[in-house]
Amino acid sequence: DQQVKQNSPSLSVQEGRISILNCDYTNSMFDYFLWYKKYPAEGPTFLISISSIKDKNEDGRFTVFLNKSAKHLSLHIVPSQPGDSAVYFCAAKDGGAGSYQLTFGKGTKLSVIP
Amino acid sequence: DGGITQSPKYLFRKEGQNVTLSCEQNLNHDAMYWYRQDPGQGLRLIYYSQIVNDFQKGDIAEGYSVSREKKESFPLTVTSAQKNPTAFYLCASSIDSGPRETQYFGPGTRLLVL
Numbered sequence: 001d002q003q004v005k006q007n008s009p010s011l012s013v014q015e016g017r018i019s020i021l022n023c024d025y026t027n028s029m030f031d032y033f034l035w036y037k038k039y040p041a042e043g044p045t046f047l048i049s050i051s052s053i054k055d056k057n058e059d060g061r062f063t064v065f066l067n068k069s070a071k072h073l074s075l076h077i078v079p080s081q082p083g084d085s086a087v088y089f090c091a092a093k094d095g096g097a098g099s100y101q102l103t104f105g106k107g108t109k110l111s112v113i114p
Numbered sequence: 115d116g117g118i119t120q121s122p123k124y125l126f127r128k129e130g131q132n133v134t135l136s137c138e139q140n141l142n143h144d145a146m147y148w149y150r151q152d153p154g155q156g157l158r159l160i161y162y163s164q165i166v167n168d169f170q171k172g173d174i175a176e177g178y179s180v181s182r183e184k185k186e187s188f189p190l191t192v193t194s195a196q197k198n199p200t201a202f203y204l205c206a207s208s209i210d211s212g213p214r215e216t217q218y219f220g221p222g223t224r225l226l227v228l
Contacts, residue, residue, distance in 0.1 A: 095213025
């Protein structure tokens with residue numbers, strides 16, 4: 001039973017345009033969410049996080065939006081650059097019990113076309 | 115220059131053989147983790163350690179063992195009992211295992227079975 005779902009395996013975007021990566025979750029106990037970026041044969045790199053007490057967090061070109069009622073979050077990258085081409089993983093944490101546990105989605109492969 | 119190192123980058127295992135993957139961090143983090151990634155899948159937690167001399171099983175611990183004798187080191191042994199060991203193994207650490215702590219990842223080790 002997948003608790004974190006990234007329903008789009010891949011996404012292609014023109015350079016300079018906005019990239020929107022989506023993530024849905026089913027566990028209402030999740031209260032902290034993270035996005036990681038991963039290049040092939042490398043470890044994931046932390047990008048940005050958001051706590052459930054917020055609905056938006058921004059860091060440079062990256063913004064994460066959280067809609068708790070819909071159990072949905074999204075990562076916006078503006079403007080998209082060719083170096084953003086990678087696999088993006090959404091991860092969620094239940095801060096109550098078992099706070100060590102990060103639950104990952106299967107990832108979305110972003111391709112930014114020059 | 116702080117970070118997480120994993121060695122080797124590639125590792126080959128023969129049938130019936132135990133192999134050990136190294137993970138070292140100089141970030142002074144208390145918590146360390148081992149994940150496994152299979153093609154097209156998210157990361158799944160194998161083992162985690164919140165503090166020296168303590169570790170707990172994750173979702174897929176069968177066929178694996180760990181030790182945490184030093185704060186900076188968390189080696190993972192893939193035993194012969196692990197029937198499908200071919201995967202990309204990722205080590206991570208965080209300041210502690212608190213609900214808002216971000217996990218940072220090493221570069222990974224790819225294990226292949228001969």
